[in-house]
Amino acid sequence: MATASTPCIFFQQGRYPRSQVLCKFNLEGICKHGTKCPYRHEPSDSSSASSSSTKVSPLHDNDTFVRVFRGALVRYGDGACITSLSLPSEYSSVRLDGLPADTVVSDIVTILENLGHDVDVDGLRIVTTPQSSLCSAYISTPDLDFSKTLSSSLIDSPYCHMKAVPVPPRLPSWASTRRARCNKLNVRWAKPCSECRVFFSTKAAALRVSGKFNFGKYTIFDTRIGCDEPREIVRASITADYDTPLLVGIRQGVASGNAIIAAINKLLRDVGPIDLITEPYEHKRGYLTVSAQFKQDCDAQKAARMIEKKSYDLPYDINLTAKLIYTSTFKTSKEVYRHVQQPLEDCLEEFDAPRINVTSRETGTVLSIDSWSSEEVAKCANAVEDILAGSVIEGKDGQPFWAPQLASNGPASKLLKEIQQRHGVLLLPNRSKREVRYFGDTLKRLEVQDDVVQSLTEDAERRHTIDIDDPGFSWLCKVGLNLIKNVVGDKVVSLNVTSNPKKLIITGSDEEYCEILALLEIGNISFPVKEAISEESCSICLTPADDPVVLGCSHAYCADCFKGLCRNGTAQADVNITCTGAEDKCKNAIPLREIQAHTDSSTFEQLLESSFSTYISRRPDQFHYCPTPDCGYIYRPANNSASSLWHMCTKCLQRICRSCHANHDGQRCEDYRAHQAFEAYKHENRSNVKDCPKCHTTVEKIDGCNHIVCGGCKIHLCWVCLQTFDESPRCYAHMREAHGSIGIDDEDEDEGDEDIG
Known part of the structure; x- marks a missing residue:
């Protein structure tokens, strides 16, 4: 391909395509590039619609410093302090359909304000459909009733042509999309049939035979039958000669099957709203089962307790039994599922696991696990989650491997794709956590890992970066870049204009690197070298900085001292890593991007997790760890505004009382405490x-x-x-x-x- 002889005129005129994209850091008020930022900034004194858009938090996927710990979505700010922590179960997400294709963020905020809704939403994204005049907006907010209230407010409004569809809360693409529900209930009863009346010579004989049926000594077709006076028995089932009845009378059932089904449907719908009730399924032994899917988990659990305690009123004399169905679902990309399908099957064959239902959608693949046993579902879901997360490619030091050149879609990303095509696996770089995830045959993992480490290490050794100041960048745009390309070739040199300072990237031999340095001298380019700052004193050990780290506030640290500052950031208060420069007078919170740039990925992730642990431990009135052994997920205790006193843990699927923090399966706290005291007395x-x-x-x-x-x-x-x-x-x-x-x-x-x- 021919190389342009002059720099891009659209870039020089400020009409580079990125200038049409909103700067997400400016939306947060933390962009440090100001007018030099290549992305668009909304003026602070613009129209109300534009200013309102700054209230919208950036998308999770684009936010570098969002993590998922213990089932919680955690957002971090400078100094590694936690700016917000939320639980997916607390959020309501809606897809708003019927929007014009040219809708922007500020338009959505205006619509919500006009409908009387809080516009400080947690997340908002607009999705367009190719060759369509309409688009949709996904909105997430910590208001559990938001989907209901938004749908109601659209009626009889100027926006009545729009439709609000409830959707699962959105998490970062690299986070677990695991969800747990317990809103399905299977209800079973005996199929209506003829009634048997059995007559004996004495009342004692009738009671004796009735008891034998009730206690399972006598059965019909190996099925235990309950008798009241007695009933539902036949002569052939009575095997003892002294129990033989005088007469067996048969009377037809008093109600049709359809009438009973209608009565059961009404009984369940009276408990709470239901999305779906299936047609009755008939079993071999004369039993019928229907499955009801409630909108709310608590309604399904309420119906189960009602049936278990026989506290229902039906017009027909039938005995109902019920089982709750626990469900765990996962959403993943089609590409990931294709590479983990075989490992999933191999793993689940190792233990008696429920069947996994797979649903393919345009947006990805959904896996769901259903069972009446919460322990069985939790065990299977934990195995599935580990496989869907992939495994981390490790370097020679045993730490997660990361090559800085993977931070952009450059030659290194192409090299990674070549490796995965060569081995038939999937390799996904996580730029947020600075790691590469492996998906595919477990037997190939070590071979692929060696290939990745060796190839990207060699690629890194061929790469050189040179920081360029503003005068040097201007010279490169006008003359220098073309001059260098004419000497060493187009593929050897490139510019990174989004970094600060801007960088000249050289991918080539040492000889080519030296040639470029000589050419830079022609343009009088000055660029910083480490020796220029090596005499700066470390702000911690107060000696000349060894392998110096210089922060944006101009204070320097030894590389090891800086890592120690980050590791020791946990104290009695919430974590907030601040600069100790100027004899500990600086006190500026160190930007997270600088902390990440000057620490290895392991140290950085440990810092974030330590910040999370400290945050939780200092707020026992706001957060509790799940009491199930080896679980560790967090939940919020009950308060006066709590919508439910029960929490079902997403990981272990146990129902925890948010008041006394125990699993007492629907009992009232005082009844549970009394039962525990009684059990303790029995033991003593x-x-x-x-x-x-x-x-x-x-x-x-x-x-x-x-x-x-x-x-x-x-x-x-x-x-x-x-x-x-x-x-x-x-x-x-x-x-x-x-x-x-x-x-x-x-x-x-x-x-x-x-x-x-």
């Missing part, structure tokens, strides 16, 4: 307190013999071995035969006297 007095083996009623033996009558089911118990008997004489006979006595010294005591617990 376990020799005198036992549970009935039949009905599990707790029985306490104060004195008397070892014959006990349960206060719940009235069964006769041997206190020593808890064997049960229908009559007291048999119990006394057992105690003498098996244990040698009835448990008191005077064995001649009247056996008719019974100790009742």
